[in-house]
Amino acid sequence: MPKNTSVAAHLRRLLELLAAGAPAEDFGAVATEARRVGAGADDLAEIEQATQAALRVHSALRQHQRREAELTALFDTAGDLAALRDLDAVLRSIVRRARMLLGTDTAYLTLPDEEAGDTFMRVTDGSVSVLFQNLRLQLGEGLGGLVAQTARPYATPDYRTDERFHHTHSIDAGVLDEGLVAILGVPLLLGSGSGGKVIGALFAADRTPRTFSPDEVALLCSLANHAAIAIDTAKAMTDARVALAELAEANAVIRERSAAMQRAEESHDRLSDLVLRGGDVADVAAAVADLLQGDVTVFDAGGWPLTETARGADRAGGGGGAVGGGGGAVGGGSAHDATGVDGSGGSAPAGAAAAVVRAAEDSRATAHAVLHDGRWVCAALAGQEMLGSLVLSGRPDLDGPDRRLFERSSVVTSLLLLLRRSVAETENRVRGDLITDLLTAPDRDPAGLVARGRNLGIDLNRPHLVLVASTDADVRERLAGAAVQYLFGTGSVSAEHAGTVMLVPAGGTAPGGAARAAAEQLTHLVGAPVTVAGAGPAAGPRALADAHAEAARCLQALHVLGRRGAGGSAGELGFLGVLLGKDHDVEGFVAATLGPLLEYDERRGTQLVRTLAAYFGCGGSLTRAKEELHVHINTVVQRLDRIQAILGPGWNSPEHALELQLALRLRLLSLS
Numbered sequence: 001m002p003k004n005t006s007v008a009a010h011l012r013r014l015l016e017l018l019a020a021g022a023p024a025e026d027f028g029a030v031a032t033e034a035r036r037v038g039a040g041a042d043d044l045a046e047i048e049q050a051t052q053a054a055l056r057v058h059s060a061l062r063q064h065q066r067r068e069a070e071l072t073a074l075f076d077t078a079g080d081l082a083a084l085r086d087l088d089a090v091l092r093s094i095v096r097r098a099r100m101l102l103g104t105d106t107a108y109l110t111l112p113d114e115e116a117g118d119t120f121m122r123v124t125d126g127s128v129s130v131l132f133q134n135l136r137l138q139l140g141e142g143l144g145g146l147v148a149q150t151a152r153p154y155a156t157p158d159y160r161t162d163e164r165f166h167h168t169h170s171i172d173a174g175v176l177d178e179g180l181v182a183i184l185g186v187p188l189l190l191g192s193g194s195g196g197k198v199i200g201a202l203f204a205a206d207r208t209p210r211t212f213s214p215d216e217v218a219l220l221c222s223l224a225n226h227a228a229i230a231i232d233t234a235k236a237m238t239d240a241r242v243a244l245a246e247l248a249e250a251n252a253v254i255r256e257r258s259a260a261m262q263r264a265e266e267s268h269d270r271l272s273d274l275v276l277r278g279g280d281v282a283d284v285a286a287a288v289a290d291l292l293q294g295d296v297t298v299f300d301a302g303g304w305p306l307t308e309t310a311r312g313a314d315r316a317g318g319g320g321g322a323v324g325g326g327g328g329a330v331g332g333g334s335a336h337d338a339t340g341v342d343g344s345g346g347s348a349p350a351g352a353a354a355a356v357v358r359a360a361e362d363s364r365a366t367a368h369a370v371l372h373d374g375r376w377v378c379a380a381l382a383g384q385e386m387l388g389s390l391v392l393s394g395r396p397d398l399d400g401p402d403r404r405l406f407e408r409s410s411v412v413t414s415l416l417l418l419l420r421r422s423v424a425e426t427e428n429r430v431r432g433d434l435i436t437d438l439l440t441a442p443d444r445d446p447a448g449l450v451a452r453g454r455n456l457g458i459d460l461n462r463p464h465l466v467l468v469a470s471t472d473a474d475v476r477e478r479l480a481g482a483a484v485q486y487l488f489g490t491g492s493v494s495a496e497h498a499g500t501v502m503l504v505p506a507g508g509t510a511p512g513g514a515a516r517a518a519a520e521q522l523t524h525l526v527g528a529p530v531t532v533a534g535a536g537p538a539a540g541p542r543a544l545a546d547a548h549a550e551a552a553r554c555l556q557a558l559h560v561l562g563r564r565g566a567g568g569s570a571g572e573l574g575f576l577g578v579l580l581g582k583d584h585d586v587e588g589f590v591a592a593t594l595g596p597l598l599e600y601d602e603r604r605g606t607q608l609v610r611t612l613a614a615y616f617g618c619g620g621s622l623t624r625a626k627e628e629l630h631v632h633i634n635t636v637v638q639r640l641d642r643i644q645a646i647l648g649p650g651w652n653s654p655e656h657a658l659e660l661q662l663a664l665r666l667r668l669l670s671l672s
Contacts (some may be wrong), residue, residue, distance in 0.1 A: 010034050010047045014054040024058055027051050087234035088123070094227045095125045095202070101223075102216050104204040106180065109188075109227060110137065110144055111200040119148060122200070132178035135171060142171040143185050147201045153186040153221060155212040182210035186221045188228040202227055260401030267291050267405050271412045281416050285310040285390070288409045292402055294394040298413060299360070300485065301386045302524050303353030360389035369407050371396065376403070378410040380417055387417040425484055431456050432495030435504070439497055442545035449541045458493055458504070463537035465514050466547040467503040468555050475528040482525035486518065500555070502548060503532075511535050511551075515567030529565030531558050593663035596646045608646070611639040613664045616657070 013030050034047045091109055099107035106126035110119045119137045127133055140149045143165050147154055156162040158181050160172070175183075188200035202224040204212075270291070274283050281298045289296040289310040298307045359377035362370045364386060369378035376392040390410050392398070398406065434452050438460070442449070453460040471479050476499070483494035483501045494503045508514050511534030522530035533554035538547035554570045571592075591598075597608045611629060615636070618624035626633040643651060650656055 007039075007043050007046055010039075010043075011050050014050055018054055018057055018061070021061070022058075024055055027054050027058065087230060090230045090234075091123045091227060092125070094223050094230070095123045098202060098204050098220055098223045099125050101219055102184070102204045102212075104184075104210075105207045106178070107202070107204045109200060109202050110148075111231070112148070112198075119144065119200070127178060129174065129178040132174040132180075135174040137171060141166050141168050142175075143183050144201050144203065147185040147187050148198050151187045151189060151196060151198045153184070153217050155182075155184040155217060157182050157209045157211050159183045178205075179207045180205045181208055182206040182212070184212045184217065184220060186217065186224045188224050188231065190228055190232055199228055199231055257401070264401065264405055264408075268408065271409060275412060275416065279416075280420070281413055282307040282310070284409060284413050284416060288390070288392070288406065291409075292392060292395055292398070292406060294392045297391045297393075298380075298388060299353075299356050299391060300388045300488065301357075301360075302485075302521060303356035303360070303389075304521070306388060306488075356389060356391065359391075360386060363389065369398075369403055369410075371398075376406060378407050380410045380414040382414055382418050387414050387421075421484070421488065425481075427456070431458065431493040434458070435493065435495035435502055436497060438541050439502070439545055439548055442541040446541045456493075460541055460544065461539055463509075463539045464504050464506070464544065465508045465511050465534055465536040466538060466544060466551050467505065467511075467515055467518050467532050467534050468500050468548065468551040469503060469518060469522055469530050469532045470500045470555060470559075471522075471526055471530045472528050475526055478526045478528075479522065479530065482522050482530075485525055486521050497548075498552075500552070504544075509537055511537075511569040512567070512572045515569060517567070519565060519567035523565055531555060531564055532567040533558055534567065534569045590663045590667050593659050594667065597643065600642075600646060606639070606642075608639055608643055609664070609667075611636065612643055612660065613668075615640065616661050616664065 010030050010033070013033075014027065017026050017030070028051065031044065031047050031051055034044055039047070095107045095109050098104075104126075106124065108124040108127060109122050111122040112119050113136075116136070118139070121133050121135060124133050137145045137148075139145055143154050143156060143159060143162075146165055154164075156164070159165070159175060160181065183203060183205040185201050185203045187198045188202060189196040190199055191197055202220060204216075204220055270287060271284065274287055279287075285296040285298050285307045295309050295311050297305050297309045300306050355373075356377070359370060359372040360379045362372070363377050363379040364381060364384070369376050369392075371377075374393070374396045376395065376398055378390045378392075379386060380388045380390060390406070390413055392406055395402070434449065434456060437444075437452075438449055450460045469479060469483065470476075479501050480494070480496050483503055487494055487503060487505070490506055492503065492505045494501055496502075503518060505514055505518075515532040515534035518534075519530055519532040522532065533551045535547040535551035535554065536544075538544045550570055554568065557570075558564075558566060558568060594609060597612065600606060601608050607629075611625070614625045614628045615622075618628060622633055622636050626636045629636065647656075647660075651660065
C-alpha cells in the first residue's frame, strides 16, 4: 500500500507541473526525488514512463500555444488589412510581427523598383545599419535576389559561408555591417502555382547561426501572403482613386464643353439676331465685348479703327487698347484719326496701325486668332481678301471655347463689312454721277444738283473740302476702291473724273492737312504712291467746281515739283499758289511770306522789311545797301542776322529769295 501511495504522489506532481506550465527541465526532478526517497525499481520505471509522457504533453501544449500566437498574429494582420488606410503602417506591422513570432534579431521587406530594374528595402525592423537599410539588390543577387528570381523561400544558417547564393561586394558589406548570420527569406506572391507573380520578399534574420524550422518558414510565408494582399489592395485602391479622379476630370471636361457648346449656340443666335435686325460692326463689337468680358475694337484693312472700343459689361471704365497703342483703339479715337480725313490731325500713330496690320496678317496666315502684345487679333476675311480685323484686349488668357467664339465673331464682322462695302460702292456710284454733273455743268441746274445731293445725304450748300488724287497708270484702277475704303463710314463721297479721283470729305477746314492724310492712307491702300491736292472749303455747286479746278491745278504743280506721293494745297505752294488759286490771294501771300517781319517791325519799331528790300534791290551788296539806308554796314549785317533768326537759315535760298522779292514788290504795289 505505501508503494502505491508513493507512485501516486509523484504522478500528481507531474500533473501539477503540466498545469503550471513549468519548463521541461523541471519534469526530470520528479524521478530524481523518487530515487532519493528510496522508491523501488518498478516504481522508478513507472515514474520514468510517466515523466516521458508528461514531456510529450508539455511539448504538445507548447506547440499549441505557439500556433495560437501565430494564428492571433495572422488574425490581427487580417484585421489590419480589412481596415487598410496606410500601406506603410500595415507593412511595418507585418514586419514587426514576423520578427516577434520568429524571435529573430531583425526582419525586413523588399519591393521591386520597376524603373530602376532592382529591389530596395521598403520596411525594416530591428536594423541598426544605414548601409544595410539602403541596399539595392539586382535580380538573382544574394539570398533575396534568388527568392525573387525563383519565387521560392530560402533559408541559410550562415549566409556568409553559404555558396548557394551569388555574393556581391555591396550586399556582403551591408550584411556584415548589420551583423547578420542566419537569414530566412520568402516571396510575396500574387496568385498561386506557377502563374504567381513575385511583388517582393519578406525576411527574418539573426545575428547568430540558426536553423529555421519548417513551421517558421510556413509562418513567414503566411505573413508574406498578407503583405502581398496589402500591397495589391493598396495598389487597387490607388488605381481606383486615380480612375475616379480621371472620371471626375472627364466629367468636368464634358460639363465644360457642354456649357461651352451651349454658350456658343447662344452667342451664335445673339450675333445672328443682331445682323438680322440691321446691326452694324459697332453692335457686333459691343456684343462680343459683352460675351467675352473684354474690350473689342474693329479695324479696317489699313489698321485704322472703324469703331470706338466696346467694353464688356463688367469692364466699364477699364483700360482698353489695341495692338501697338494704348487707349480705347489704336491710340484712341475713331476711324482715320491718325490725321483725320478732314486734315484736323489726330492721336493715333501710323506705327500703331501698322502693328494691327501685321497682327492681322499673322492671323490670316494661321487661319486663327493670334495673341499679340497681350491682345487677341483675328482677321476679318472674304476668301483671302483682308477686310479688317477684330482686336480683343483684357483677356490674354482666352481659352479654347472663347477663342473659337472670338473667331466666329470675325466671320460675322466680315459679312457686315462686305455688306457695308457693297452698299457704299453702290451709293458711291450714284454719288459719282452727281459729282460728274457737278464738275461738268455746275451752272446748268444748281438747285437740281443741290436737291439730288440732299437725296443722297450730301448737303452741297454746306462747306466741303475738295481733294483730287492721282497715282501711276498701272495701279490707277485700285485708286477708286481705295478711296471708297478710305472714306468708308465717314459720311463722305468720292468719284472718278478725268483719270483722277475726287474726294469730298465731310467737314474740315484745312485742305493741306486733309490732302496729306489722304495721300498717306491711299498710298498704303493702293500699294503705290498716291499724290493728293486739296482746296476749299467751298459751298454750292459752282464753288465746289472751282475748288476742284484749283485742286487739279495744284495736283499738276505737285507732280511738276517732283512731290510724287505727297499732299498739299495751293496756299502751301508760295507764289505758285497765288498763280494757281482761283482768287489770286495777293494779300494772303504777302502776309504768309513777310508777316513775321512786318509784325516784328510794328512791335519793335525796326526797319527789317525796308532793309530786306534794299538788300535785294542792291543785288545783295552790303556796301550799296548801307548807302541806300544811310546806316553803318554793321547795322545792315545785324539786321540781316535778325531777319535770318526770324525767317530761318534758308531765307536767302533762290526759291525763298524769289518769293520774298515777289512779296516785297506786291506790297510796294499795294502801298502805292
